[in-house]
Amino acid sequence: xxxxxxxxxxxxxxxxxxxxxxxxxxxxxxxxxxxxxxxxxxxxxxxxxxxxxxxxxxxxxxxxxxxxxxxxxxxxxxxxxxxxxxxxxxxxxxxxxxxxxxxxxxxxxxxxxxxxxxxxxxxxxxxxxxxxxxxxxxxxxxxxxxxxxxxxxxxxxxxxxxxxxxxxxxxxxxxxxxxxxxxxxxxxxxxxxxxxxxxxxxxxxxxxxxxxxxxxxxxxxxxxxxxxxxxxxxxxxxxxxxxxxxxxxxxxxxxxxxxxxxxxxxxxxxxxxxxxxxxxxxxxxxxxxxxxxxxxxxxxxxxxxxxxxxxxxxxxxxxxxxxxxxxxxxxxxxxxxxxxxxxxxxxxxxxxxxxxxxxxxxxxxxxxxxxxxxxxxxx
Ligand code: BGC
Numbered sequence: 497x498x499x500x501x502x503x504x505x506x507x508x509x510x511x512x513x514x515x516x517x518x519x520x521x522x523x524x525x526x527x528x529x530x531x532x533x534x535x536x537x538x539x540x541x542x543x544x545x546x547x548x549x550x551x552x553x554x555x556x557x558x559x560x561x562x563x564x565x566x567x568x569x570x571x572x573x574x575x576x577x578x579x580x581x582x583x584x585x586x587x588x589x590x591x592x593x594x595x596x597x598x599x600x601x602x603x604x605x606x607x608x609x610x611x612x613x614x615x616x617x618x619x620x621x622x623x624x625x626x627x628x629x630x631x632x633x634x635x636x637x638x639x640x641x642x643x644x645x646x647x648x649x650x651x652x653x654x655x656x657x658x659x660x661x662x663x664x665x666x667x668x669x670x671x672x673x674x675x676x677x678x679x680x681x682x683x684x685x686x687x688x689x690x691x692x693x694x695x696x697x698x699x700x701x702x703x704x705x706x707x708x709x710x711x712x713x714x715x716x717x718x719x720x721x722x723x724x725x726x727x728x729x730x731x732x733x734x735x736x737x738x739x740x741x742x743x744x745x746x747x748x749x750x751x752x753x754x755x756x757x758x759x760x761x762x763x764x765x766x767x768x769x770x771x772x773x774x775x776x777x778x779x780x781x782x783x784x785x786x787x788x789x790x791x792x793x794x795x796x797x798x799x800x801x802x803x804x805x806x807x808x809x810x811x812x813x814x815x816x817x818x819x820x821x822x823x824x825x826x827x828x829x830x831x832x833x834x835x836x837x838x839x840x841x842x843x844x845x846x847x848x849x850x851x852x853x854x855x856x857x858x859x860x861x862x863x864x865x866x867x868x869x870x871x872x873x874x875x
Contacts, residue, residue, distance in 0.1 A: 524548055524651045524680070526644045531556050532584030538639055540584055545644070545651040548680040550574060551872070558587055559636040560655040560674050562595035562704050564826070565684060567872035570799030575710030577800065577872075579825055579836045586823045588637070592705070592831075596636035597674055598629035599700035600659060600666050601856070603777070603812060603845035606736045610848035612667070612695055612857065619665035626734060631664035635672070635700060649685070652677040661694065668694030670858075674702075683871040690864035698858045699843045701808075702868065705816060705836030708795035708802060712825060715834045716815065717758030722792040723751040723813060725778035729844050733770055737846050741779055749776060754794060757815060757837065773817040773834065777844050783809040783854070787867050791839055794875065805869040806841035809854045814838040841868040 524547055531542035540558045551574060554563040565578040579594050581587055587594075608621035608631070620631030629636060640655040654675040661669045670692045677685040690698050707716055728749055729737040744750040748760035748768060761773050768774070780790050790811050793802040804811070815837050821830035847853045858864050 524646060526646070526651045526653070528644065531558075534558070534584070534588070534639065540639065541642065543642060543644055543653050545653060545676070545678045547650045547678045547682065549682060551678060551682050553676065553678045553684055555642075555653055555655070555676055556584075556587070557640045557642050557655065558584060559596035559638065560640045560657070561587060561597070561636070562676070562684070562702065565704070567682065567708070567800055567802070568874050569710070570874040572874075575798075576826070577706050577708050577710055579705040579707065579712060579831055581823060582826050586825070590823050592819060593629055593636050593703035594825075595702070595704045597655075597700055598703045598840070599635035599672065599698070600630050600664070600670060601627065601697060601699045601848070602629055602701035602703070602840060602842045603699070604628050604734075604736055606846050606849055608665070610697065612697065612848070617665055617667060624734060626736060627664075629703070634664060635659070636703070640674075647677055649681075650677055650679040666696055668692040668696035668860075670696060670698060672698070672700060672864075674700070681871065682873065683869050685867070685869045688864065688866040690858065691860075691862075692858050693860055695857060695859050697848050697856045698864045699847070699856045700866070701812075701840040701842040703838055703840055704870075705819075705831075705838050706793070706802065707836050708793060708800040709798055710800075712829045712831060712835055715758070715832075716837045717761065717834060718756055718796060719837065720754040720756050720794040720796065721751050721813070722754045723778050723811060724781045724788075724790055725811065726752070726781060727779040729777045729779065729810075730767055731770055731776070735771060735775065735845075737777065737844065737850065739850055744778075749774075751791075751813075754792065761815065771817065774813050774815040774837075775817055776813055778811045778813060779844070780806070780809060780811055787869070790841065793837075793839070799874040801873045801875050803871045803873075804839050804841070805871065807865075807867050808841040808843065810842055810844045812838065812840040812842060812845070814840065841866070
């Protein structure tokens, strides 16, 4: 009998899933439940992390994806500010990377190929002849394993993916750990740690779209943005960097001071037209491997304020120019043109083919690391 009881405790209790404290206010909490099943029958779980002030983040093991994230307005009212889907089908069929970890290489690689140590690798192309966000079945379409825990700063979830040698054409077996921590200061902190068994390239990011009004039928055009970057990498008509690094000064790409997204988005500026709005890699100032403030976003009607900190060299600022309403988002809402923006911390696009830019090569024995923080407050 005792054995049966022990067995029950060991096997069943962890699945019942309230790990940490229950619903009491002022207590951090972690919950786990089934989100859905993939076509091959594999189970996808959803974890809810709640911090002491009462913010929550929901993360699924498919794509290590942030499904929802709440933040307070100036009256202390929390609302979901992250675009997402209600069910797994949305994530399986959607092509907008809502909330997901994009990789191995976030952003574009020209011609879906690169050369490393004299060998050229042909990758899976999924954006015309180019690769976008890791190829047809990138990290955003993979099933990760997850382990939740209480950290000193708040509830946390570590997700792990082992990407086999040759995955989407990339060399080396890569193991990537992504740890989300919802700190008691209302930060979503994302720590990445990756290793490989052969020389390869690695450049993951988180692809959450935010709408700080908390109402996803609103556009994000009244949000005010500040990006600490004097330079950006101009693009060609396929959104591939030309290889130049240009000043933002005297262009509608200058966000050195808080400026409404919509104030210049339709300006007659060739780069804006090529990108159909903002969809640019900003060369962040003061790149030295340390975490520093990269960008701020202020939403004037609710007062919600988002600060982005990262140790990465680049930040892709994207204004949801390709959101087209399908698949339907949470609560049946169609996510239309410019109803969400993303701030993706990463290396510059196409860096594998631009030897002068910060390197994205990862060798055996080295550890890839990234820390990016989305911090919420209100003014
Ligand atoms: C890119 C866009 C792309 C989008 C896909 C962004 O990171 O910059 O060009 O269309 O991802 O959802």
